[in-house]
Amino acid sequence: MTQKRIAIIGAGPSGMAALRAFESAEKAGAEVPEIVCYEKQGDWGGQWNYSWRTGIDQYGEPVHSSMYRNLWSNGPKEALEFAEYTFDEHFGRPISSYPPREVLWDYIDGRVRQSEAKSKVRFATAVRWVQFHEDTETFTVTVEDLRSKQTTAATFDHVIVATGHFSFPNVPDVPGIETFPGTLHHAHDFRGAEKLADKRVLLIGASYSAEDIGVQAYKMGARSVTMSYRSRPQGYDWPEGMEELPGIQEIQGQTVHFSNGEVREFDAIVLCTGYLHKYPFLPTELALESPNNIYPDHLYRGVIWQKNPRLSYLGAQDQWFTFNMFDAQAWYVRDLILGRAELPSERERAEHMQSWRNRFMALETDADDVQFQADYIQDLIEATDYPMFDLDEVVKTFLDWKKDKKANILTYRDKQHRSVMTGTMAAKHHTRWLHELDDSLERYLGAPKEDEMRSRFEADDADEDIERLPLQERIQR
Amino acid sequence: MTQKRIAIIGAGPSGMAALRAFESAEKAGAEVPEIVCYEKQGDWGGQWNYSWRTGIDQYGEPVHSSMYRNLWSNGPKEALEFAEYTFDEHFGRPISSYPPREVLWDYIDGRVRQSEAKSKVRFATAVRWVQFHEDTETFTVTVEDLRSKQTTAATFDHVIVATGHFSFPNVPDVPGIETFPGTLHHAHDFRGAEKLADKRVLLIGASYSAEDIGVQAYKMGARSVTMSYRSRPQGYDWPEGMEELPGIQEIQGQTVHFSNGEVREFDAIVLCTGYLHKYPFLPTELALESPNNIYPDHLYRGVIWQKNPRLSYLGAQDQWFTFNMFDAQAWYVRDLILGRAELPSERERAEHMQSWRNRFMALETDADDVQFQADYIQDLIEATDYPMFDLDEVVKTFLDWKKDKKANILTYRDKQHRSVMTGTMAAKHHTRWLHELDDSLERYLGAPKEDEMRSRFEADDADEDIERLPLQERIQR
Numbered sequence: 021m022t023q024k025r026i027a028i029i030g031a032g033p034s035g036m037a038a039l040r041a042f043e044s045a046e047k048a049g050a051e052v053p054e055i056v057c058y059e060k061q062g063d064w065g066g067q068w069n070y071s072w073r074t075g076i077d078q079y080g081e082p083v084h085s086s087m088y089r090n091l092w093s094n095g096p097k098e099a100l101e102f103a104e105y106t107f108d109e110h111f112g113r114p115i116s117s118y119p120p121r122e123v124l125w126d127y128i129d130g131r132v133r134q135s136e137a138k139s140k141v142r143f144a145t146a147v148r149w150v151q152f153h154e155d156t157e158t159f160t161v162t163v164e165d166l167r168s169k170q171t172t173a174a175t176f177d178h179v180i181v182a183t184g185h186f187s188f189p190n191v192p193d194v195p196g197i198e199t200f201p202g203t204l205h206h207a208h209d210f211r212g213a214e215k216l217a218d219k220r221v222l223l224i225g226a227s228y229s230a231e232d233i234g235v236q237a238y239k240m241g242a243r244s245v246t247m248s249y250r251s252r253p254q255g256y257d258w259p260e261g262m263e264e265l266p267g268i269q270e271i272q273g274q275t276v277h278f279s280n281g282e283v284r285e286f287d288a289i290v291l292c293t294g295y296l297h298k299y300p301f302l303p304t305e306l307a308l309e310s311p312n313n314i315y316p317d318h319l320y321r322g323v324i325w326q327k328n329p330r331l332s333y334l335g336a337q338d339q340w341f342t343f344n345m346f347d348a349q350a351w352y353v354r355d356l357i358l359g360r361a362e363l364p365s366e367r368e369r370a371e372h373m374q375s376w377r378n379r380f381m382a383l384e385t386d387a388d389d390v391q392f393q394a395d396y397i398q399d400l401i402e403a404t405d406y407p408m409f410d411l412d413e414v415v416k417t418f419l420d421w422k423k424d425k426k427a428n429i430l431t432y433r434d435k436q437h438r439s440v441m442t443g444t445m446a447a448k449h450h451t452r453w454l455h456e457l458d459d460s461l462e463r464y465l466g467a468p469k470e471d472e473m474r475s476r477f478e479a480d481d482a483d484e485d486i487e488r489l490p491l492q493e494r495i496q497r
Numbered sequence: 498m499t500q501k502r503i504a505i506i507g508a509g510p511s512g513m514a515a516l517r518a519f520e521s522a523e524k525a526g527a528e529v530p531e532i533v534c535y536e537k538q539g540d541w542g543g544q545w546n547y548s549w550r551t552g553i554d555q556y557g558e559p560v561h562s563s564m565y566r567n568l569w570s571n572g573p574k575e576a577l578e579f580a581e582y583t584f585d586e587h588f589g590r591p592i593s594s595y596p597p598r599e600v601l602w603d604y605i606d607g608r609v610r611q612s613e614a615k616s617k618v619r620f621a622t623a624v625r626w627v628q629f630h631e632d633t634e635t636f637t638v639t640v641e642d643l644r645s646k647q648t649t650a651a652t653f654d655h656v657i658v659a660t661g662h663f664s665f666p667n668v669p670d671v672p673g674i675e676t677f678p679g680t681l682h683h684a685h686d687f688r689g690a691e692k693l694a695d696k697r698v699l700l701i702g703a704s705y706s707a708e709d710i711g712v713q714a715y716k717m718g719a720r721s722v723t724m725s726y727r728s729r730p731q732g733y734d735w736p737e738g739m740e741e742l743p744g745i746q747e748i749q750g751q752t753v754h755f756s757n758g759e760v761r762e763f764d765a766i767v768l769c770t771g772y773l774h775k776y777p778f779l780p781t782e783l784a785l786e787s788p789n790n791i792y793p794d795h796l797y798r799g800v801i802w803q804k805n806p807r808l809s810y811l812g813a814q815d816q817w818f819t820f821n822m823f824d825a826q827a828w829y830v831r832d833l834i835l836g837r838a839e840l841p842s843e844r845e846r847a848e849h850m851q852s853w854r855n856r857f858m859a860l861e862t863d864a865d866d867v868q869f870q871a872d873y874i875q876d877l878i879e880a881t882d883y884p885m886f887d888l889d890e891v892v893k894t895f896l897d898w899k900k901d902k903k904a905n906i907l908t909y910r911d912k913q914h915r916s917v918m919t920g921t922m923a924a925k926h927h928t929r930w931l932h933e934l935d936d937s938l939e940r941y942l943g944a945p946k947e948d949e950m951r952s953r954f955e956a957d958d959a960d961e962d963i964e965r966l967p968l969q970e971r972i973q974r
Contacts, residue, residue, distance in 0.1 A: 072675035073668060075552035075559075075686050080665035080775040082552075082559055148777065149626040149639070162626065164777070171780045188557035191550060198549035201691030203680060209552050214678030215764075287692075298557040300625065300641070303648045 024053035026357065027161050027176040029150075029301070031059035031141045032066015032084075033128055033343055034334035035182035037350035039137040044104070045354060053357065056174070057141040058163055060084055064141060066184055068125040074209040079166035081146055084187050086295075089212035090240075090459050092120045094232050098437040098446065099417050100343040103407040105131040106441045111465075116449035118433035120459035128343065147301040150179060152328060159330070178357055181299065182334040185312065188298035191291055194224065196271035203288040207233060210290055213240035220285060222276060223247045224268065225292030226254050233290055235429060238262055239454055246284055247292075256429040297336070306331055312338045314393055315380035320369040322396060323349045324356070329363055332356075340390045340418060341397055344409070348397045351404035361403050390418045410440045430454050501530035503834065504638050504653040506627075506778070508536035508618045509543015509561075510605055510820055511811035512659035514827035516614040521581075522831060530834065533651070534618040535640055537561055541618060543661055545602040551686040556643035558623055561664045563772075566689035567717075567936050569597045571709050575914040575923065576894050577820040580884040582608040583918045588942075593926035595910035597936035605820065624778040627656060629805060636807070655834055658776065659811040662789065665775035668768055671701065673748035680765040684710060687767055690717035697762060699753060700724045701745065702769030703731050710767055712906060715739055716931055723761055724769075733906040774813070783808055791815045791870055792857035797846040799873060800826045801833070806840055809833075817867045817895060818874055821886070825874045828881035838880050867895045887917045907931050 028038050035057055046052045061084055063069050070087045077083045093100075096117040101107055107115060110130045115123070132138065142163070148171065149162045162173045189208035197204070203215070207229035213236040221242045223230040226249035237245045238261060245262040247254065253264040265284075269277040274285045297316075299307045306328060310316035314337050318326045325331040332353045335346050355361040364372065376396070383389055394411040401408050417437050424432035433453035436446040450468035505515050512534055523529045538561055540546050547564045554560045570577075573594040578584055584592060587607045592600070609615065621643045628637045639650045666685035674681070680692070684706040690713040698719045700707040703726035714722045715738060722739040724731065730741040742761075746754040751762045774793075776784045783805060787793035791814050795803045802808040809830045812823050832838040841849065853873070860866055871888040878885050894914050901909035910930035913923040927945040 072677075072681070074682060076666050076668065076683070078668055078670070080773045080777070146777070162780075164781075169781060169784070169786060171784075189553050191553065191555055193555070200549075201689055203692055204549070204688075205551060206553075211681075212678055215680055296557045300557070300623070303639075304641075304646060307646070307648075309646055 024177045024357070025175065026053045026055045026178045026180065027159065027174075028055060028057040028180045028182055029147050029161075030066065030182040030184065031057050031061075031064035031143075032182065032184055032335075033068070034184065034346040034350070035059070035066070035180075036064055036128060036132055036137070037343070037346040038180050038182060038334060038353065039140060040132055040135075041347070041350040041354040043132070043135055043137050044351075045358060050358060053177070055140045056176075058145045058147050058161070059141050059143050060146045060166070062143050064138070064143075065125050065129060067186060068121055068128060070121060070125075072211060074205070074211065079144065079146075081166065082188070083208075084184075086186055086189075086208040086210075087121055088210050088233075088236070090120070090236060090457075091232070092433055092453060092459065093118045093124060094228060094433075095340075095342075096417055096421050096435075096437040096446075097124070098439050099341065099414050099421070101439060101441050102131060102343055102347060103409045103441055104347070106439065106444075108439070108442045108444050114444050114447040115465075117435060117437045117446040118449075118453065120461075120464055122459065122461040123464050126461055150302050150306065152303075152306060152330070157330065178330050178332070180332050180334060180353060181302070181308075181336075183299065184335055185297045186295045188296040189291070190294045190296050192293055194268055194271060197289075199273050200271050200286075200289060201273060202286060204291075206291040206293065208295070213237045213242070216288055217241040218243050219287040220244045221246065222284070222286040222289045223292050224289065225294070226250065226252065226264070227292065227294065229290075229292035229294075230254070231256070231429070233292060234262060238430075246286070248278065256425065257427075259430060308333055308336055310336070313380070314338045314340070314383075314389055315376055315396075317373070317377060320364075320373055321352065321400060323353055324363070324369070326366070326369060326373065329356075329369075337393070340393050341414070345393070345397050348400040348404070348406055351406040352400045355404050386422065387415075387419060390415050413440045501654045501834070502652065503530045503532045503655045503657065504636065504651075505532060505534040505657045505659055506624050506638075507543065507659040507661065508534050508538075508541035508620075509659065509661055509812075510545070511661065511823040511827070512536070512543070512657075513541055513605060513609055513614070514820070514823040515657050515659060515811060515830065516617060517609055517612075518824070518827040518831040520609070520612055520614050521828075522835060527835060530654070532617045533653075535622045535624050535638075536618050536620050537623045537643070539620050541615070541620075542602050542606060544663060545598055545605060547598060547602075549688060551682070551688065556621065556623075558643065559665070560685075561661075563663055563666075563685045563687075564598055565687050565710075565713070567597070567713060567934075568709070569910060569930060569936065570595045570601060571705060571910075572817075572819075573894055573898050573912075573914040573923075574601070575916050576818065576891050576898070578916060578918050579608060579820055579824060580886045580918055581824070583916065583921075585916070585919045585921050591921050591924040592942075594912060594914045594923040595926075595930065597938075597941055599936065599938040600941050603938055627779050627783065629780075629783065629807070634807065655807050655809070657809050657811060657830060658779070658785075658813075660776065661812055662774045663772045665773040666768070667771045667773050669770055671745055671748060674766075676750050677748050677763075677766060678750060679763060681768075683768040683770065685772070690714045690719070693765055694718040695720050696764040697721045698723070699761070699763040699766045700769050701766065702771070703727065703729070703741070704769065704771065706767075706769035706771075707731070708733070708906070710769060711739060715907075723763070725755065733902065734904075736907060785810055785813055787813070789815045790857070791817070791860075791866060792853055792873075794850070794854060797841075797850055798829065798877060800830055801840070801846070803843070803846060803850065806833075806846075814870070817870050818891070822870070822874050825877040825881070825883055828883040829877045832881050863899065864892075864896060867892050890917045 028035050042052045061069055067085050067087050073083050110127050144166045146164050148164055151160045159176045159179050160173050164171045189206035191206050216237040217240050219242055221237050223234055230247045234245045234247055247264045248268055250267050265278045267279045269279050276284050297310050316336055320326050323332045334349045394415050398411050424435045438445045505512050519529045538546055544562050544564050548562055550560050587604050623641050625641055626639045636653045636656050637650050641648045666683035668683050693714040694717050696719055698714050700711055707724045711722050711724055724741045725745055727744050742755045744756045746756050753761050774787050793813055797803050800809045811826045833840055871892050875888050901912050915922045
């Protein structure tokens with residue numbers, strides 16, 4: 021019998037989890053299939069592989085990453101920690117709970133940096149078309165090497181789609197938006213808030229992008245930040261200079277009319293309107309079509325394409341949990357492919373899906389959501405040899421995080437959480453997030469100068485109103 | 498015998514020329530093949546179909562058009578006029594030589610607006626993959642209806658690629674560009690210069706994009722405009738506030754170091770670095786790979802793919818001539834498909850190509866280039882029933898245009914040229930280009946208010962120094 025062949029599409033956190041899952045089995049003595057991972061970018065890390073480019077990349081391909089220069093984790097790192105490669109193992113000492121992107125990239129890279137995994141990735145290679153052949157039950161995957169411009173086709177027994185769903189911006193039309201003369205783009209093309217200094221900024225949207233680009237803009241000295249919501253406001257206790265308004269009725273040049281009758285002028289608009297599930301390389305019968313939610317339909321156990329179980333998706337859900345959820349998914353898909361786990365019948369899968377979908381449809385609060393996703397992950401891990409961890413404790417971490425944000429959206433990143441993997445309490449970081457204008461790994465891991473420490477932490481948490489001063493005054497303190 | 502089937506990919510000016518070519522034969526009584534034209538956008542017109550969107554469109558597809566709000570033709574309309582549908586026929590009266598984009602879109606739309614052509618176009622449909630079958634000598638074209646997300650495949654005898662090559666930006670890396678905190682994008686994503694008012698603007702590049710975005714930025718009140726050239730400066734007599742500098746050594750934040758030692762600070766950078774030939778839907782053996790020049794290799798008579806003459810390209814050349822050249826190409830490809838013209842043997846084609854390539858390689862001046870392209874078009878028209886026109890006279894129009902630009906880059910659009918198709922002299926426009934801030938069709942075709950006329954044309958050409966005043970003063974005059 022010839023060796024099975026597996027294609028992994030994408031080498032972001034999900035694709036890397038799949039590579040690691042197979043590697044882990046191989047190291048434990050199992051015989052694993054031949055794996056080829058196709059990655060459009062020049063390095064792995066997906067979203068975490070920052071690029072200054074926007075729109076179209078150097079090869080004429082849509083830029084994948086929506087990452088911006090000064091992004092810091094907006095959830096506690098303790099909630100995304102790998103169960104089998106901890107932050108302690110990687111950094112050798114406690115770090116803070118909300119590291120910047122370069123630090124997180126270093127962590128996910130670190131787990132597989134020394135392994136054979138990277139040799140299985142064809143970088144700068146775009147998947148053009150995937151076709152399934154009923155007769156042979158195989159896929160033809162046609163790819164283009166973007167450097168040589170050569171297209172080639174190869175045959176695989178399984179395809180794992182790990183391209184993510186935060187790369188193709190959802191860009192709705194807004195009445196009159198074509199008349200707006202200022203800076204205008206989607207959050208996907210946002211690379212840093214420096215240029216928003218002294219600008220009147222409108223963010224259209226009320227989810228994570230609006231929240232974080234909003235506080236970034238505030239941090240970098242925007243003259244004002246207005247966030248427009250469709251269904252409900254985010255409801256944080258915004259500092260002076262930030263506000264929420266309802267939907268937009270019309271844009272006329274620089275002037276924006278809101279549905280409650282308010283009128284404002286703006287210099288810049290960022291569309292924080294979410295992302296599309298988009299798989300331009302898949303025919304309709306293989307392509308997931310779903311809004312961004314935590315239990316997309318047609319995926320058994322959130323990963324197996326019901327109509328064709330030789331196809332699976334990693335990370336296709338909306339995400340409270342991230343890296344460790346991708347691990348659980350990857351381990352499970354691996355075990356199915358290796359024959360360690362058994363694929364239930366189509367009918368059993370349908371019933372299982374329906375019961376989880378029913379539960380999903382009944383979810384009401386964010387707390388329900390988090391618990392649901394925790395239970396989902398537990399269910400997956402129980403079917404594999406991935407190290408189980410205290411998911412209920414992570415749910416509590418999420419709820420603490422939400423409380424911290426509610427208390428102060430500008431300081432929640434200065435809080436510490438405890439790892440459920442190691443019991444380690446996060447370090448208090450040397451500089452408050454709002455004061456830190458350098459997000460490099462070097463600066464993050466380095467020791468701050470003493471006078472910085474003094475001036476920045478003297479007031480400490482008791483005097484958080486410092487955060488509410490204008491940029492220049494904040495920096496001078 | 499079953500009817501032949503033709504796929505046209507793209508309904509921009511080239512694809513529309515192909516539709517018109519077949520329609521013209523059909524109206525004259527010929528039996529024509531079944532034609533399906535796939536167009537990614539929601540309407541035809543290609544580049545001329547302006548969209549406020551940048552980067553990725555509402556369907557998650559790369560935005561096609563590089564058009565900006567205030568683009569006015571940068572060459573005389575008399576050089577691009579259709580020989581079989583004149584400006585006089587469309588507008589019913591003389592108009593100026595340099596109309597804005599909406600006026601030009603109206604002209605190309607007008608030729609086919611009333612015809613059956615539009616019913617052959619599948620709008621909002623992206624071509625995903627094209628495959629040629631040696632045995633049947635047919636193509637399978639797989640497309641996605643972007644609205645329904647349905648993918649389908651169809652068989653064709655010929656494929657005409659008319660997707661253009663000014664849609665996928667060429668975005669080189671520049672040392673340190675990732676540290677630049679200001680507005681940064683490629684000309685492809687430029688939509689209007691209003692937001693450059695009062696900004697120090699750097700344009701990287703020295704071709705049409707840099708030239709025109711440069712004068713747009715000047716017109717809209719940029720504080721300064723610096724253009725960086727690699728090989729040679731554009732060399733126009735720039736007004737105060739515009740300058741040319743050589744290549745960039747390094748960017749450090751807002752500070753840019755040029756190779757001659759000059760240092761400047763900027764608030765905005767636009768990469769005017771050209772476009773890629775990019776056909777992500779074609780396998781290597783069918784995909785043209787070429788720099789942007791006026792005689793790409795491997796295309797017999799500039800249109801027929803030498804390795805597989807069932808595939809052709811329209812408008813794949815760099816362009817002095819545009820709309821009427823696309824017509825000549827489309828008429829010739831049509832006549833080959835209809836069997837009215839005979840395809841020479843592979844060897845004859847190779848020899849023909851080589852002789853033109855040799856001549857192309859020997860071209861030295863812009864005037865040589867224009868004459869070469871005129872001769873190329875003449876050669877095509879002679880093989881078809883497209884109305885011949887005085888190409889040598891159009892060459893003279895191009896040379897006059899170049900002289901006008903050299904004399905004053907800010908006023909060349911106020912000059913008039915004569916149509917070689919109708920003998921009509923262009924109208925003097927009611928408002929000077931530099932004064933006109935409204936580029937709508939309505940405003941362009943409407944009569945100006947009397948006092949505007951007086952204040953704007955009193956000084957007339959004798960006093961062109963008015964153009965060199967700052968924006969506010971210019972507008973007040």
